[in-house]
Amino acid sequence: MEQQQEVVKGASLWRDAWKRLLKNKLAVFGLAVMIIMVVAVTVGPAIIRWTTGYTYDFIPPDGDLIKSFPPSLQHPMGTDDSGRDILARVLQGGRISLMVGVISTLVSLVVGVSYGATAGYLGGKIDNFMMRVVDIIYAIPYILLVIVLLSAFGGQNAPGWIQSISGALGSGQGLSQIILLFFALGLVSWLTMARVVRGQILSLKNQEFVMAARATGVSTPAIIFRHLVPNALGPVIVYATLTIPSVMLSEAFLSFLGIGVQAPFASWGSLAADGIKNISVFPWQLIFPGVTMALTLFSLNFLGDGLRDALDPQTRKF
């Protein structure tokens, strides 16, 4: 028998981390819930519209009959006090909540990573100055900052470029408020990211491969972004997955207070705010958006913890 020679394939860093992640049951649960959730909010609203004809802002003409209707086959999560299907609204709200989470985190990722990496690599006085700026912004309560940003630039006062984005997407003021929310939340949540990245870069920049790269004539920006940032990616990914739920929570909080997402758009926070008015009579109006949101936040946190265990070499067990 001819034995085929098998080439030993070295396990790459990512495959190794992936294996460890799969061993963590909670993280797998979180990952599964998130995949289902993302699929549901992406295609869910279209399916509901196709099967039952309901959308998040569709108020039936004979609305009086089905206002605040309890869960049934036609309305699995019931209807709200205008007669709108809550399932459709929860899915649509999930779209916005997840988008706020992801886009704001991306904004914080771009700002935080570039800022932290630059400060960490350049070091000395520049680093000192840049990190003191971070400290000062840290000292301002971030929710206050977001509220100020939202009320200063919200509604009619939105900067031109935000209005043009929402105009291009074919919707008016409601959307520009949401886009503003993305940036407002992103711009206050990059601080910790910058600190995390700076710490990583500080410990990496004195390694010999950086000197070797400098000795081959690589420029400073290329060293920072091509050689150093990829090495700091593990903690960055972990921190980013943990930033998503915290940003989503802030969004829910703001929408609950009525300064975030505005009607006719919905997010889980604004749905909960609508539901709480009728909590003693029509509890499903609060329970369904609330439970969906809690499940998502739990899952993201489990996933983030799992990723940290899988990617962080310090806590790695051999």
Next chain:
Amino acid sequence: MIETNGHILTVNDLRTYFQTEDGVVKAVDGITFTLAKGETLGIVGESGSGKSVTNLSIMRLIPEPPGKIVSGDIIFDGIDVRKLSIDDVRSIRGKRIAMIFQDPMTSLNPFLKISTQLMEVTELHLGHTKAQAHRHAVKMLETVGIPDAANRVNSYPHEFSGGMRQRVMIAMALSCDPELLIADEPTTALDVTIQAQILELIKDLKARMGTSVILITHDLGVVAGMTDKIIVMYAGKVFEQAPTRELFATPANPYTKGLLKSVPDPAHEEGTELYQIPGLPPDVAHLPPGCPFSPRCERAEDVCHREFPPFVQINENHWSLCHFAKEVYAESVRERAAANLSETQIESHPLA
């Protein structure tokens, strides 16, 4: 353009100081040497003697602050490196002067493929396209003797052994066909058989490409077979400078003699102690007023503790920093003659 007299590198009275809380550390204090095209220079010394700082200064890689090249000229192929802007220096680094580092385990970026790291150099300096750079990377890996280079080029550094990584570093350093190769303790982190292979490889490539080499090491065995001339450094100063053969045969400095005596001899008799130079390398921030080696020197006299020694010329290519350079040299010559005599005696001995 400055007159070079066929020298690829001229370092003249180079001083690199570091400002620390403990005072000014004169890591390199007045180094002068020249390197002819195709020549190999060995720089030997204990840890902290300024070997590496000398070479980082040549490439302008000294971290500033706290470091600073205070004075001196570094003339590389007629270019005054100290006067160049940092962009111009970058265009020399990796292209005309390349460097190999001590620890191959840490000098490759663990996150980037070997191909990415090899291609970066040629894309940067030779303007290669991705495809050209990739071909060149494979060719360079073949040159340094990595089997199955076309496949291995796509590996990550952790899939390579230490010796192979050092080969990759050499491939990277030689990618742009540099005129000067600085090897900073290239074999310290490798075991002895691999060390021999790597040195053989450097020697072979040097002969083929006509590259000038500066080899930094603290292993006298390494420089013996590789170099044309040697500089012995101590406390940031050149203690002795001589052609390799002459330095090993007739050293003219007590420090060099001590180093040579410290090399373990295979014929060493069991029970007798190995020779070592007494004391520790000095703190370069607080040097004694006289000769920096005087506290450890066996033949130090009053004058050594009081006055800084002169740089004595023994013959055309041989210099030594010592008050008693001529005496030490004469002593070495006598010892050599005696040793030669006993060797001939052994050879002619009827029973041998």
